[in-house]
Amino acid sequence: MSDLNTTMVNEYRSNFLKEVEANVEEGRWVKMCMQCGVCSGSCPLGPAWEHPPQEIFMMIRAGKRDEVLKSESMWMCTSCYNCIVRCPRELPITHIMHGLANYAHRLGLAPKMNPTRRFAKIFWDNIVKSGRVNEIELSLRLYFMDGFKNGVEKAWSMKDIGLGMLKARRLNPLGFVTHKGCKDTKGIHRMLKKAREIEDRRKGFAA
Amino acid sequence: MADVVATNETIVVIGGGISGMTAAVEAAETGKDVILLERAPSLGGRVSQLYKYFPKLCHPTCGMEINLRRLRGNRRIKVLTLAEVQKVTGEAGNYQVTATLHPRFVNENCTACGACAEAVTAEIDNPFDYGLSRMKAAYLPFTMAHPQRYVIDPSLIGTEEAQKAKDACRYDAIDLDMKPETVTFSAGAIIWATGWRPYDAAKIQPYGYDRYANVITSVEFERLADTRGPTGGRILRPSDGKEAKNVAFIQCAGSRDRNHLTHCSRICCMASLKQTTYMRERFGDDAQSSIYYIDIRAIDRFEDFYQKVQADSTVKFIKSKVANITEDEATGDVILHGVDTEGYHRYDNRHDLCVLAVGMEPSVDVRRIADVAVDASGFIEVNGPNGAIFGAGCAANALDVNRSVQSATASVLRAVQVVNRVAKAEG
Amino acid sequence: MADMKIGAYVCQGCGLGERLDTKALAQVAQKEGKAHIVREHEFLCNAQGVAMIQKDIDEEGVNRVVIGACSRRAKAEAFHFPTVAVSRVNLREQVIWSQPATDEARELTQEMAEDYMRMGCAEAKKVVAPTPNAAVGTNKRILVVGGGVTGMTAALEAARAGYDVLLVEKTAALGGVMAKLFKRVPFREPYSDPQPTGVEDLVAAVTNEPRITVFLHATTTRTSGAPGQFSVDITTESGQTQTENVGAIVMASGFTPYDASRLPELGYGKSPNVVDQSGLEALALAAAAKGEPMRRPSDGREIKSVVFVQCAGQRDASGTHLRYCSGHCCNTSMKQAMYFKDQNPDIDTVVLFTDLRTPGNGEDFYRSAQKKGVTFTKGKVSGVEAAGDGSAVVKFHDLILDEPAATMAGVDLVVLATGQVPNSGVNIDIPADATDVDDKPVEHAVSVLNLTYRQGPDVPQLKYGFTDSHFICFPYETRRTGIYTAGPVRRPMDIAQAMDDATGAALKAIQEVENAALGRAAHPRSGDLSFPTFRREGCTQCKRCTVECPFGAIDEDEQRYPQFNEGRCRRCGTCMGACPVRVISFENYSIDSVGSQIKAVDVPDEFSEKPRILLLACENDAYPALDMAGVNRRVSSAFVRTIPVRCLGSVNTIWITDALNSGYDGVMLMGCKHGDEYQCHFVKGSELAAYRMSKIDDTLKNLNLEADRVRNLEVAITDMERVPQLINDYAAKIQEIGMSPFKGF
Known part of the structure; x- marks a missing residue:
């Protein structure tokens, strides 16, 4: 069978739905959606979504794997939980959105340049390193992720906030030097590794 | 007894x-x-x-x-x-x-002549109109009430008003000592x-039933449309008495919702479809009705009715559970926000009045x-x-x-x- | 019969004493009304007033009571004198409450009241308290036609109340459609899984019930008679016929699935892998019998993907297929999808729908289906095509993703949710020799009941073949008294509803046999003991009464005279209205009882500037509306004289010509809405009246009168504001066209 036919056969088949159920956090809830759209309407960032949650659920059922996993949409979620509170079917939509984003990321399908994804990555790397966030390093990495020139411009535009935080002692300018990790950094690393192994095994990712 | x-x-x-x-x-x-x-x-x-x-x-x-x-x-x-x-x-x-x-404080002698109501000045909310109107505290519940006997509201008991009612009755029908x-x-x-009773619409917080004058329930809308009702059948919105020509009907207000009533209340779709005909009856081609729905449940022989309403150009159907309602304080208009899920269209629709098709509970x-x-x-x-x-x-x-x-x-x-x-x- | 002795009573309560000269009213009753006893009372409805009347009945031999007080709709409990004829003169609601309480209005108000007293006395002379018909039927057995879930339930429930039942089933076994189901939709908590149908238990209960006699392979080949005395021929397949007597009938003839072969665009008939819902049940039953999973009908291959197409040939506004929704199909498809999911969760099951309709706790069942992995897609199916490998391709418009050309390929089984077509027998409104647009004879369905009724062999239908009933307030009231339809023949429904419906119909059947035995009318004039009789020697055998009776109560006897089957009669008087020679009457309602009221009114001469307008008002809706207008103190013309009629259908044109001939200036009729959404409690009464009045123009022309002298109006019970307006408009119109030239003749 040609690729085209395979795609066609997969349309509206539950292959992808089952994949989501198995591998995405709270993915088993996707099938419970009844397409009322209250999640999409309640989302404060709604207008910014290419595909709002309810549509993503329909796309999953329609077998639109690539379109969903490559979408920027679920990266828009800011965890306000409005959708969860309103959903008449009690779907944990916030969690599903994060689950889908995470899954797409793990598969390498998530849009590479999506700022939320990149921030999350920077944040993760930062926190994992010592078991604690190094705030100054995190901010600078974030500002300079698109190159030096961009970084300077971004930092400059945020200077008032930065100075304010310094004054209020909410940011330690010497963080690079004075940052202390947690007591058992190695222990944290072992824990995370183990967790990753379990997750990979459960979701069928190659180790 | x-x-x-x-x-x-x-x-x-x-x-x-x-x-x-x-x-x-x-x-x-x-x-x-x-x-x-x-x-x-x-x-x-x-x-x-x-x-x-x-x-x-x-x-x-x-x-x-x-x-x-x-x-x-x-x-x-x-x-x-x-x-x-x-x-x-x-x-x-x-x-x-x-x-x-x-106690009714009125016995079988009552002829429903109405003299007690004429004598009394105190007024209470009229439950027959869901409180949309006031009535005398000596009252006949409605024109066709059975038994055809007046009622003295308990709030009158012990007041001079009660005595006035009693004095006005020529048939010895008022007994203020009933226990x-x-x-x-x-x-x-x-x-x-x-x-049944209508589900308490105030519990659906984002719809603002308790905050916005122009968000009402489907049962209240019946009273507005009724020629015997508080407005004599003119569809006037509560905030300013303006004719409500552009009305939104929100389905499943409480029903089919794990946060409220888990069941489908069955009647609400048909009730809203019916209420669009009130709109046409009053305003003709100037009427604008919008039904926000998840599924239109015009079951079995009622499908005809749905098709008839669908054919009415003044009625629009939007597949959407409305997310929330805001009020334009200057005009009192209500603005409905949400997503039409048939093809994903966001809307912020302005209406004169919003009617919540509230669900049934025992x-x-x-x-x-x-x-x-x-x-x-x-x-x-x-x-x-x-x-x-x-x-x-x-x-x-x-x-x-x-x-x-x-x-x-x-x-x-x-x-x-x-x-x-x-x-x-x-x- | 004892001599007529009229007692007339005038109440002074509720302002009547202040607003009217009650003494003068009493005198009118005495002198003009020829009342034998006349009394005024300050508060007639109290215990003392009522006792006074009762005493006159008991001791003075009063057998006609005229009560000048409030409307007949008020104080009915107090003024209850069942042994005598009672005429209520409505001085309160429709005189003092509908006239201004001013000195200027006093004269006209008094004239009005006096006329009504004259009318009350005139009526009293012409009516007697009805005595029940001697020819009542006392058979209390119930016949149930149809041995499906509806029929079996009706039979069983009636038997449990202590009634004997005959159950006639066309096929070789009880069970009907229910027996052809693998499982049924859950009917109580938790609404989550398909349930056993329970059909074996039901059949066993019916079979073991000593009060029920079952006839299999049998049909009702002739049904005649009336409630309490139906005679029914039950014919078995072998041709043997036995005649049985029953008191009432429950028609539970069920439904036939819509013919899916009319849906070739959905692949039916092109591939064995496209089935309808009943086809799927058959597959499920067969597979269960073998203890195997269901397999593809074409080649026995494993089923991996099933699509359910909702509303197949239903909800079709174009009219090609069924226009209605069958109500149960969404739940049924979910149940059927669960057959697969419960067997193997890996089977793909997709339900394609436009509106998912699972009312009440069906919503729980919907959630349960989703939980089991049934997927639901809002979409309109445009076609189902067969692929070479036996699989199907389903093409549809995905309405959520707005993809007009969405496709599902490799579908092993397509299930079409076609609807229910009622087995209601012959549509008696279509003549036997009718032809269709192509001049081909219309093929008539086989009759279910084979009634020998003049109007046709089956129960009348309303729309789409479903049997007629009042639908909202009085769903069981068919137009054939003593015959109650139940189940999907009445409206589309599922098993749970059919069982409830059957129970209700059984109650109505029981109620009817009890009342028929006492000669009492059924709804809406429940308990009325009067019945129509006719003067045989005056009858011209025109047959209008037999044709127009909304309830098909009148047949023709061997000599072609009308044969009134009183038990079938609902006492609306439509026959009386229809009769051109005025030979039909009731003991308490007749051409004369109304005609003499019309003539009793004092018609002033043409120079008086006091026109007289007769208003014949339907007692069910228009008259209450007039009363309530009075309660709300809405003023209407003092020149109108109102007579309540049982139904506009009972209005005989002679009343109108008599009124016009005796100098009335105009006649108004107020009745209920007719047509498809009729509101007439006697179904056809107001429609027939409208038809008759449309012909009255000729009469008016012959009398040299303007067409506006008669006006027929549709009025609803809520028209308490509109009714006075209509009256006043008409009074103004009469002023405009001037007084009748017939005064004083």
């Missing part, structure tokens, strides 16, 4: 709405003795507050007139109003029903027809009173282990009028089976 004679061949019907009235007359016309208990001062129930029925767009009082005539002409039925059932004990063929009879009375009588079988927590099985929504299980207590109408399910009547008629046979068995046993 010495004149109430009940035996364990008597069928007690609790609730005097369409289901209870139907059950009572059908049982009595089958030759059974019936006691009909109604909590309100009049029979009629919730349907009497509707302007029209779907799908025929006829008037509920038309059927009520016939039922009242049947009831008045049948000596086997004893009607007790202002009767609140407190406890039911016993078993099939041998129940004891205890009820409190609240609540507790009565107990026997019954062989009980038909439970206590009906009006009474039956289990407080009797030992009966109810489903997760509190409706009496028809097939439950309930002895000879039979749910009828909306006490048993979310039903429309036609199905309520059907259910009530069926419940009568179940009750008849029990009392016939009792009669046979007693020879």
